[in-house]
Amino acid sequence: MNYSVVKGSSYVLVHAPDMVIHNGTTQTTERQLHPDSEYLKTLPEHLRSFDEVVNYLPNQVYIGNHTPAELRTYEQPWFDKKIDDASKDGKFGEILPQQEFIGLIKIVDAFDLVKLEESFTEEVRKKLSAHPLITEDMVAKLKKGEDIEQIEKLISEQGAEAIYDNRKIVGCVKRAHDIDLNLTAHVLFENLVAKASAGLTALNLIAKNNINPEEIDYVIECSEEACGDMNQRGGGNFAKAIAEFAGLTNATGSDTRGFCAAPTHALVLAASLVQAGTFKNVMVVAGGSTAKLGMNGKDHIKKGVPVLEDVVAGFATLVSENDGVSPVFRTDIVGTHKVGTGSSPQGVITSLVTEPLDRNDLKITDIDEYSVEMQNPDITKPAGAGDVPSANYKMIAALGVKRGDLEKTEMPGFIKDHGMEGWAPTQGHIPSGVPYLGFARDEIMSGKINKVMFVGKGSLFLGRMTNLFDGISIVLAKNEGKKEASEGVSEEKVRGLVAEAMRDFASHLLNE
Amino acid sequence: MDLxxxxxxxxxxDKYGAENxxxxxxxAEAESAGLAAETVTAGDPTYAGPLxxxxxxxxxxxxxEPEFKAEVDAEVYEDQIGMMEMVLDVDEIVEEVSSIRNEHGKFN
Known part of the structure; x- marks a missing residue:
């Protein structure tokens, strides 16, 4: 089979402290129920500065400046550990300050819904003009800016949502309809953040992997947001909007949803579309979520931890035709959580991990690394949710013991050798399998490892349409060299050969 | 426990009576299991929900917990929970949940 390959991946973080306060649902809910709560009053004191967010090991791993293996060399928690050589610019992407990101929200807004204050606009213009991936045409979309009085009027009288920077109102997102709940300023804010963060990640993917944007012919967007209006709440299409912003003039696309499992679903779809020859280069992309900012803020503050859910994240990857060298997506080693699988952890892990391996005569130890839900334990442990990747590895190991692939005493060794510490922010779909894709390509190509299994899982019950769980997995493996499609001999070619033989024969006769 | x-x-x-x-x-964690147990015995410790x-x-x-395990067909238990028994910190969870039940439960 001529598998598709992973050409490159990018990862972006946006520091968004004011969005933690004003847009995270833990905070917006608290403001509705207990507007004078102690939590809301003290929250700003527990937010990190941009430098602290950059100088944080899990974030440096996310953008590719440090490897997942290095996480084990630092004792947890990591938030109080300083690291050398931290940079906002990463091998796989970047960390963007909030101010510049607000400018980017204005730039990606195609309907003049975002209004930014005039002097703020000037500051942002200077900063974004210096950004290597933001073009002059993009910066021009910031326009001149508005009076603050006009912005405050839109907020107080016309349902606009305020945009804050450094605790001050610097702009707003207007509503796009008087009564349509799907076009309220709040929903549009969330969607514009998803679009802007995905757009920036797409620009990083193109620039850092030397990709010709015009050669990308399809985009699959796999975040957890929904754009549409009252007649089609999740009509879409983020993918096309992101493609337009990133200059993918020859691409179309569509949105794939599946809660946290969506990125892995999208990888399987992209790999299959390219392998089938339908498209040559498919970009899988997702931006981040404002709703999840500060989701566990109350627990973090209670435990003396800074509010670590202070970044909006994005990821993108390019799946392309087999180039003979990049790692291949083994579409024949795909595991799916089926409707009939049930929801016991055992059933889930069997369906996602061991069933596809069994079909291919592989043992769980034949996979060098498992990339599961790579949530950063610094965030989840103080919130009482434990160490998510570690729990996943324990489950895979325990299943191995039950099947006889491992002895019980070998469990800790298996977890260490085939697992990693988590580093991804808890942005739902973002930690799910894909954070390791960038490293996996490098490590497979350098010969360090051969096979990685990506496992995405999703909690569908949150949407109240089914109580079923969901999940899907796919293996990325070393490229054994490009296989040309076997050349069949066409009728035309046979005729040509016969004609040539006849000519030969005739010339022999003439010569004689 | 969510609202x-x-x-x-x-x-x-309300419908069937607390004793029934x-x-x-x-x-998966002793702490979160303890919070859920506390919510349905002593009331919601976060003072956010209906309890x-x-x-x-x-x-x-x-x-x-052994009390629950004893009530379930052994084969079904092994199929559904056997693997998780190896994964979870069972002793810690049992201690946390049973101590809350003993302290705040009215029907033990």
Whole structure:
């Protein structure tokens, strides 16, 4: 089979402290129920500065400046550990300050819904003009800016949502309809953040992997947001909007949803579309979520931890035709959580991990690394949710013991050798399998490892349409060299050969 | 425990009577399992949901506790929970949930 390959991946973080306060649902809910709560009053004191967010090991791993293996060399928690050589610019992407990101929200807004204050606009213009991936045409979309009085009027009288920077109102997102709940300023804010963060990640993917944007012919967007209006709440299409912003003039696309499992679903779809020859280069992309900012803020503050859910994240990857060298997506080693699988952890892990391996005569130890839900334990442990990747590895190991692939005493060794510490922010779909894709390509190509299994899982019950769980997995493996499609001999070619033989024969006769 | 589940627990208790309700929890961490157990016995400790200040005192067990295990067909238990017994810190969970049940339960 001529598998598709992973050409490159990018990862972006946006520091968004004011969005933690004003847009995270833990905070917006608290403001509705207990507007004078102690939590809301003290929250700003527990937010990190941009430098602290950059100088944080899990974030440096996310953008590719440090490897997942290095996480084990630092004792947890990591938030109080300083690291050398931290940079906002990463091998796989970047960390963007909030101010510049607000400018980017204005730039990606195609309907003049975002209004930014005039002097703020000037500051942002200077900063974004210096950004290597933001073009002059993009910066021009910031326009001149508005009076603050006009912005405050839109907020107080016309349902606009305020945009804050450094605790001050610097702009707003207007509503796009008087009564349509799907076009309220709040929903549009969330969607514009998803679009802007995905757009920036797409620009990083193109620039850092030397990709010709015009050669990308399809985009699959796999975040957890929904754009549409009252007649089609999740009509879409983020993918096309992101493609337009990133200059993918020859691409179309569509949105794939599946809660946290969506990125892995999208990888399987992209790999299959390219392998089938339908498209040559498919970009899988997702931006981040404002709703999840500060989701566990109350627990973090209670435990003396800074509010670590202070970044909006994005990821993108390019799946392309087999180039003979990049790692291949083994579409024949795909595991799916089926409707009939049930929801016991055992059933889930069997369906996602061991069933596809069994079909291919592989043992769980034949996979060098498992990339599961790579949530950063610094965030989840103080919130009482434990160490998510570690729990996943324990489950895979325990299943191995039950099947006889491992002895019980070998469990800790298996977890260490085939697992990693988590580093991804808890942005739902973002930690799910894909954070390791960038490293996996490098490590497979350098010969360090051969096979990685990506496992995405999703909690569908949150949407109240089914109580079923969901999940899907796919293996990325070393490229054994490009296989040309076997050349069949066409009728035309046979005729040509016969004609040539006849000519030969005739010339022999003439010569004689 | 999320607000919707608190509401469901309260409704079921109102309908069938607190003495007839058993809550089985499956939280993977002792702390979160303990919070759920506390919510359905002493009331919502976060004072956010319908069970805030409502001490139902329900019988509550974690799926890895021996009392629950004894009630379930051994083969089904092994199939559904056997693997998780190896993964979870069973002793810690049992201690946390049973101590809350003993302290706040009214029907033990």
């Amino acid at each position: 919707e589940n608190q509401r469901r627990v309260k409704e079921i208790t 309700v058993v809550v089985v929890i499956g939280g 805030a200040g409502v001490p139902l005192g329900l019988k509550v067990y974690h799926a890895v």
